[in-house]
Amino acid sequence: DAGVIQSPRHEVTEMGQEVTLRCKPISGHNSLFWYRQTMMRGLELLIYFNNNVPIDDSGMPEDRFSAKMPNASFSTLKIQPSEPRDSAVYFCASSRVDGNTIYFGEGSWLTVV
Amino acid sequence: AQSVAQPEDQVNVAEGNPLTVKCTYSVSGNPYLFWYVQYPNRGLQFLLKYITGDNLVKGSYGFEAEFNKSQTSFHLKKPSALVSDSALYFCAVRASMDTGRRALTFGSGTRLQVQP
Numbered sequence: 001d002a003g004v005i006q007s008p009r010h011e012v013t014e015m016g017q018e019v020t021l022r023c024k025p026i027s028g029h030n031s032l033f034w035y036r037q038t039m040m041r042g043l044e045l046l047i048y049f050n051n052n053v054p055i056d057d058s059g060m061p062e063d064r065f066s067a068k069m070p071n072a073s074f075s076t077l078k079i080q081p082s083e084p085r086d087s088a089v090y091f092c093a094s095s096r097v098d099g100n101t102i103y104f105g106e107g108s109w110l111t112v113v
Numbered sequence: 114a115q116s117v118a119q120p121e122d123q124v125n126v127a128e129g130n131p132l133t134v135k136c137t138y139s140v141s142g143n144p145y146l147f148w149y150v151q152y153p154n155r156g157l158q159f160l161l162k163y164i165t166g167d168n169l170v171k172g173s174y175g176f177e178a179e180f181n182k183s184q185t186s187f188h189l190k191k192p193s194a195l196v197s198d199s200a201l202y203f204c205a206v207r208a209s210m211d212t213g214r215r216a217l218t219f220g221s222g223t224r225l226q227v228q229p
Contacts (some may be wrong), residue, residue, distance in 0.1 A: 004156075042222060043203065091157070098146055102216075103224075104156040104157040104158070106156040
């Protein structure tokens with residue numbers, strides 16, 4: 001079975017540019033999570049959705065970050081404009097709404113120069 | 114608020130020796146507890162979980178963990194370490210009663226180094 005699929009795997013962009021990260025959750029999973037991993041702050045929850053509806057976006061750093069889930073099989077995390085401090089690994093994860101285990105994608109490694 | 118503490122940044126163990134990676138948690142009510150492993154440049158892989166029932170849970174790759182409610186701990190163990198076990202290990206928690214908040218809170222991670 002396909003796992004959580006993220007794209008791009010690696011992105012290098014210049015400060016001020018827009019960055020869009022994409023995620024396809026595991027088929028049949030109704031909960032989707034965006035996490036960010038940095039050396040300084042570890043793994044932080046940015047936002048999560050249940051049945052395409054944002055439930056908790058308290059972890060989104062600031063207005064430059066936005067996330068959407070237009071349907072059950074696709075989500076995006078957008079950063080506009082990007083800044084060097086946004087450099088991190090961004091993980092998408094999914095789970096069944098009635099399940100307990102969260103499954104992670106391979107991550108999108110973002111470098112903003 | 115829920116939290117996880119992994120008191121050791123790194124654990125070193127010789128191959129063939131038993132290993133323990135420590136985790137303590139804080140949560141309202143009963144916890145759901147998880148261990149994940151992250152290999153270099155990879156995502157997090159689920160290892161095992163405690164939801165209810167037997168305090169000793171077994172997971173992938175020969176790992177197990179013991180839930181201790183009185184000590185609010187969920188230490189990860191393996192009887193005999195392999196060099197290939199070297200990786201970053203994360204403990205995570207969420208409150209079982211909080212069905213509205215399904216996201217996990219992760220610890221800071223413990224790097225396990227197994228020497229040949």
